Amino acid sequence: MAEFKMFEGCMIGNRIPFIEASCRKVFDKLGIATSQAPFSCCPDPTGFANFDNDGWLAIGARNLALAESEGKDIISLCNGCSNTLKLVNHTLKHDNLKKDKINKELSKIGKEYKGTIDVKHFVSVLKDELEKIKSYTVKPLSGLKVACHPGCHYMRPSEVMETDDPMHPIDLKEIVAACGATVVDYGEETLCCGSSVSNAYEDHGMAILKKKMDAMKKAGADCLVVNCPACFQQFDGKQRDLSKKFEEEFKIPILYISELIALGMGIPADELGTKFHRTRVSDILEKIG
């Protein structure tokens, strides 16, 4: 497999780096090679794109140009970053007027967008390595009941993301099953986590979060697996507030899919930094022994 440029993103790189740690360890085991580049913010498809579309295209195109200059595809650890970079790539490949406009701006800073590389979300890379994941799983996760939340921008808008079924996603479930864990269906897999609307309307985000948490609690999930740092922060960081707000106990540990795979590979939790989660991961660690 050719080397990828690692796009860890602002949130993982500068706020919750333990997610990058588990991703790097899993990539090493599976032989997925990466290298760094001085990428800026992607920028945020739910934030900066709504601030100024052309500015968003220009910054995104500049990031793509950095990877293009080395002739390497990007691997993203984040739904938001892969959404932005794929949308920008798609828009500029299909709209020559926009492409010329953006390149005119990029030329002033000595850059050019050509449209020669691809962007991959790491989950869509991992789902092509299921046999390898199975063979490296040394610690059986059987009996662990896992709910899945792939997050909106892993697969939507489907015309651009080209990963999974937009309303009935299976990639994340297949990876969880490859680790030997049991996938628990809870009926709200494709519902948004509520993170983006929370930026302006916290209460509405919490109402959506509750709908999701209620469903997975009812389904009897031991934990929730995610593949987006914004979703992770919503589920992991806000669960305690949710319990307080609705006077109902929610205590479902949140794991990044890379952490679940790493635990199955026998990588110690200490090395993954699971103690930095806000929800209690120790219950799961006891369960898998």
Add this chain to the structure above:
Amino acid sequence: MATDFEFRKQVLDMHMSGVIKYCYQCNRCTDNCPVAEVTDNAYNPRQNILNALLGFKDAIFSAEKIAIWGCTVCDTCDEVCPQSIELTEIFKLLKNHSVANGDAPDFYYLQAKTIFENAKAVPSQPAIERRREQLGLPTVAAPDINELTTLLKNMGIDKKLKGE
């Protein structure tokens, strides 16, 4: 209600194929919208599409902020629309206008300012750098802040930022 033809043209230009013209107000977008559900339709994507298509600029921008900014950008409406309208693209245009008018929620100005000044939405912090080291991670490759600031200034985007 008056139609603003210039605004209407911008809306129609969002889809090269012109599919927005084929919206027949079936309400599937609103029926499937998670925010419409928890706000009793105070956020209503179908209404936004109708107003945008008719060029009712005043109706859109003089309404409560949530009418535009309630969108959680989940792209569910795009997927369920029987006419393949990319509603989220239209909503992005409405939000860009709202930002330029100075009417967007604070978060959006704050995030843009953070990106303008740091080239990252979450700037590097010493405590996290130490944690990265403890976890055996390499230092994050530093972005060229000057280059990004120049790019945004050249495009006049700094003028949309709000003061301290």
